[in-house]
Amino acid sequence: MKVTVLLPVYNGEKYLEDACRSVLNQSFHDFELLIINDGSSDRTSEIINSFSDPRLRVVNNEQNIGLIKTLNKGIDLAKSDLIARMDADDICRPKRLQLQVDFMNENPDIAISGGLFQAIGTSTSNVVKQPTNPDVIKSKLLFHTVLAHPTVIYRKEALVKNSLYYDESYKHAEDYELWVRASRRVKISNLNEVLIDYRFHDKQVSAEFNNIQIENLNRCRVKQLDEIGISAGNDEIEIHLNLANQNYRKEIDFVKQAEKWLLKLHDHNCNVGFFDRAAFDRTLGSYWVAICKNAAVHKVFKGSNLNSLKFLTFAQKMRYGIAF
Secondary structure, three states, rough: OEEEEEEEEEEOEEEEHHHHHHHOOOOOOEEEEEEEEEEOEEEEHHHHHHHOOOEEEEEEOOOOOHHHHHHHHHHHHOOEEEEEOOOOOOOOOOOOOHHHHHHHHHOOOOEEEEEEEEOOOOOOOOOOOOOHHHHHHHHHOOOOOOHHHHHHEEEEEHHHHHHOOOOOOOOOOOOHHHHHHHOOOOOOEEEEEEEEEEEOOOHHHHOOOOOOOOOHHHHHHHHHHHOOOOOOHHHHHHHHHHOOOOOOOOHHHHHHHHHHHHHHHHHHHHHHHOOOHHHHHHHHHHHHHHHHHHHHOHHHHHHHHOOOOOOOHHHHHOOOOOOO
């Protein structure tokens, strides 16, 4: 078989049947659906057992060990080199696996790839887009994740060879931390296709454990600043985290501090070359546009060294509605 679809589940009775059916009804057939039941106490086992498809492989944890250990267990148990992640509350688009297998076959240098998703369970049904260029992805990861976890497919060989397992100390942010670490060793991309319907609900991690998730996301961001060797004071770290969480303030002092920090990041990268320069500059430029648009300080924007062609394309400027 060419793909292992890794689906961990804990008390997922509400949406599990739809999730499994969306995998088993894929246009691509050469896969195993590896479901790891992490000690569920609801009807999860009953729902799993209602399927008789030979491509289904079920592993039952004797007790609940948590998502991160279960994911790492699944990587080791996967029979295929390509492992596609799936959550018990989402729905795969019918051609998801075919699109991803074709992409990975056509791009053997890519070790991890995600894709677009459409939000469901909310008042809006927006398609959430992601960058596709590996250099841009690596740059943006300094601030935030740019891969939707349940859209991801990765090569088992690349993960094992580079010891790229999920880190248990980053609970509820384990995917972001893994993408950051992986971007130092392998190429990451996104397929510009909608792969899943991503369900928003009040029991998902980002809603139920929001504070823990933000804390660990921020820990990962600060760790990256140390890794790239930039000296950052407490005020600069606070600015960086505000930018990463899109907490833009309108005060001119915040705008000036953010400008100074972005220029410091630019200068440091020019010296050490950690990120591709063009990709990193565009990432910094996009934050500068967002900051100035939020504060409505066009004069400050125009007078900054960040307002230059090397940081922003004309299309980026127009997208934010800034007149020049």
